[in-house]
Amino acid sequence: RMVKRNTVTAAAAAAAKYCQPGMAIPHDPLRGCRQYPAVSGVALAIPVITRGLQAVAGELHRKLGSVFTVSFLGMIKVTFLVGPELQGDFFSRLDSEVCQGETYKMTVPVFGRGVLFDVDQATRTEQIAICFEALKPARLRSNVETMVREVEEYFSRWGEQGTVDLKSELNLVILMVASRILLGKEVRETMFDEFASLFGELKDNSMHLVSHYSPTLPISRHRRRNAASAGLKALFARAIELRRASGRAEDDALQRLLESRYRDGRPVSDNEVTGMLVALLSAGHVTSSNTSTWTGAFLLSSPRHLAAAVDEQRRLAARPVDHAALSAEMDTLHRCIKEALRLQPPVPLLLRSVRRGFAVRTREGKEYEVPRGHGLACYIAFNHRLGRVYRDPGEYDPDRFGPERKEDKAAGKFAFTAFGGGRHACLGEAYAFLQIKAIWSHLLRNFELELVSPFPEVEVNNMMPGPGGKVMVSYKRRKLN
Numbered sequence: 001r002m003v004k005r006n007t008v009t010a011a012a013a014a015a016a017k018y019c020q021p022g023m024a025i026p027h028d029p030l031r032g033c034r035q036y037p038a039v040s041g042v043a044l045a046i047p048v049i050t051r052g053l054q055a056v057a058g059e060l061h062r063k064l065g066s067v068f069t070v071s072f073l074g075m076i077k078v079t080f081l082v083g084p085e086l087q088g089d090f091f092s093r094l095d096s097e098v099c100q101g102e103t104y105k106m107t108v109p110v111f112g113r114g115v116l117f118d119v120d121q122a123t124r125t126e127q128i129a130i131c132f133e134a135l136k137p138a139r140l141r142s143n144v145e146t147m148v149r150e151v152e153e154y155f156s157r158w159g160e161q162g163t164v165d166l167k168s169e170l171n172l173v174i175l176m177v178a179s180r181i182l183l184g185k186e187v188r189e190t191m192f193d194e195f196a197s198l199f200g201e202l203k204d205n206s207m208h209l210v211s212h213y214s215p216t217l218p219i220s221r222h223r224r225r226n227a228a229s230a231g232l233k234a235l236f237a238r239a240i241e242l243r244r245a246s247g248r249a250e251d252d253a254l255q256r257l258l259e260s261r262y263r264d265g266r267p268v269s270d271n272e273v274t275g276m277l278v279a280l281l282s283a284g285h286v287t288s289s290n291t292s293t294w295t296g297a298f299l300l301s302s303p304r305h306l307a308a309a310v311d312e313q314r315r316l317a318a319r320p321v322d323h324a325a326l327s328a329e330m331d332t333l334h335r336c337i338k339e340a341l342r343l344q345p346p347v348p349l350l351l352r353s354v355r356r357g358f359a360v361r362t363r364e365g366k367e368y369e370v371p372r373g374h375g376l377a378c379y380i381a382f383n384h385r386l387g388r389v390y391r392d393p394g395e396y397d398p399d400r401f402g403p404e405r406k407e408d409k410a411a412g413k414f415a416f417t418a419f420g421g422g423r424h425a426c427l428g429e430a431y432a433f434l435q436i437k438a439i440w441s442h443l444l445r446n447f448e449l450e451l452v453s454p455f456p457e458v459e460v461n462n463m464m465p466g467p468g469g470k471v472m473v474s475y476k477r478r479k480l481n
């Protein structure tokens with residue numbers, strides 16, 4: 001039953017000064033609108049700065065329940081849906097009801113014109129399907145050997161012992177893997193340094209909050225972002241020319257994109273291919289790099305789980321690190337990575353806009369209407385720490401995903417959403433796990449590691465916050481047997 005916003009009770013009317021028109025209105029026939037589900041975003045600014053977004057969200061959740069609206073000067077209203085049971089409304093509704101497009105407009109100057117969030121919904125859906133086809137797990141099988149070789153070569157440069165900033169090391173090795181598997185040998189072998197410098201510039205200048213709210217504001221950061229994006233696309237266009245001139249077909253994502261066609265038979269243009277490559281790198285690099293670093297920080301701070309992960313590698317030491325080993329035989333390592341993703345999801349907050357209003361029902365049976373025009377928020381980092389879903393939610397405890405506990409499954413489909421879910425679920429999940437496991441299985445097999453700097457704090461003012469500062473790790477070579 002749809003709850004009409006204009007049919008609130010007398011009690012609700014009395015509370016109207018708090019429940020501004022257009023807000024999600026709790027429908028509680030017995031108590032009326034006693035809760036005040038709308039809060040001012042401006043009033044929240046100081047608490048968010050001083051106490052952090054998670055703490056403030058916790059307080060709002062305690063006071064207002066699982067559905068509440070934050071209003072920014074009455075102009076932007078964002079409704080938060082808290083808890084796995086409400087995430088179907090966020091992830092699975094039709095794009096005509098709950099739409100991604102508005103909130104990803106900031107990617108247009110990054111990916112370039114004619115790609116993804118610069119095109120209509122139908123074309124975007126086709127382009128995403130083309131990217132999915134290029135990275136689907138069956139396709140990646142043949143790339144694993146190259147991926148593992150790239151990782152081995154990278155760490156062969158480390159000495160017998162030393163101290164490194166793990167964050168910058170993992171950032172670089174992941175970029176090398178991506179340049180080989182996604183972009184191909186031309187970029188990896190002849191243009192890597194130029195590519196790495198342009199991509200670094202793009203990454204540093206495109207993910208700040210100011211770009212989210214005003215992507216074309218003429219500021220120096222945006223000029224540098226635009227130049228880096230144009231430079232990257234030109235570099236990929238050169239790689240395409242080299243590929244065509246060689247007359248060879250390679251086994252990488254570039255080749256698969258070049259050979260793709262839209263459903264009507266139209267080939268994907270070079271501009272679209274270069275834009276999709278920038279999109280895949282942007283979606284996949286920071287997320288994988290941050291997750292690898294958090295995995296290291298957590299493991300190296302948790303002797304019991306580190307020992308379990310090392311034991312697993314010892315058991316598998318006689319086996320080659322191939323696709324079967326990485327995808328099916330490293331359960332302990334998989335859970336260690338997944339737990340890092342639960343505690344530090346690289347995309348902590350997802351936003352949508354509501355195109356057609358709809359009603360949601362909480363687990364307590366309360367109904368709310370979320371009206372057209374609202375923003376909709378899925379605060380992944382907060383949902384991942386709900387005590388009713390995860391036992392001791394602040395603890396790093398990979399065993400919670402084991403067969404005895406399965407805490408992510410027990411609470412329903414959307415209890416673990418580090419990779420999103422439903423209609424727009426991440427298409428790089430298999431690729432991300434393969435490469436992070438390739439890296440960490442190699443590190444655990446070949447090095448004794450120790451975290452020698454304090455456990456990292458989370459970065460602020462970044463849409464994809466990672467571990468802040470340097471993450472210093474000392475290493476000593478070893479061989480597991």
Ligand code: HEM
Nearest residue numbers: 128280283284287288291347418419420424426427428432
């Ligand atoms: C640990 C690594 C990763 C994490 C945590 C992650 C997370 C996510 C999340 C949360 C979404 C959903 C966004 C939304 O619903 O608005 C998403 C979508 C996406 N991801 Fe990933 N991602 C990772 C790695 C990758 C990689 C390696 C690639 C590609 C190489 C990739 C490509 C994409 C793409 C293209 C989408 C958009 C899908 C769509 O809109 O239908 N991701 N990712």
